[in-house]
Amino acid sequence: MLKIVLLLFLYYFNLMVETIGEAFSLGWRLKARCAYGKREGLKSIRECTWTYDLDMLTLVTTRGRDFPLAILASRLRCPRCGSRLVSVVFIPPADGDLRRGAA
Template identity: 60%
Template sequence: MAETIGEAMDAGWDIRARCAWGRRDGLKSVRQCPWKHTLDIVTLVATRGRDFPLAMLSQRMRCPVCGSRRVAIAYLPKAEPPRVMTMGRN
């Protein structure tokens, strides 16, 4: 089980984010934000560092559509880790 984004990248995980702004704002009904996106894990590692904890990622996100700080993150491990080719071997 990966605990950092570097470990998640090495394991070949996908990271998906969606806006978690609900249908209510206090007592008012509001439209739910439709934003969702698969995050580029290589960019996350480049900007946050390999040792950045997965548990803190949702705290650092903001929805680009509505500006909400409520962003839900889903970590999706791959069934099989990616194959790494080395020189001289196939």
């Protein structure tokens, strides 16, 4: 799965999508997951398994169309464990699913 997402990201990298507004207009989806590990110092802890599909319309409304995708993960927090270590996966649309001109 990760290889497929990485290959799709490299394929769509030529589009140079840098902002939330551009990603929204092209029909991209974003998925966030907690990246907090299984260890806290020398102790083993239960790994947080929180994942969520982020709503692009809400992100565009609250952050603005010019908000950079590169710093989005640094602005998120896991609602389950409170960790600031959150990974964001960018999922480009299928070839026939482009939403050009949306909002």
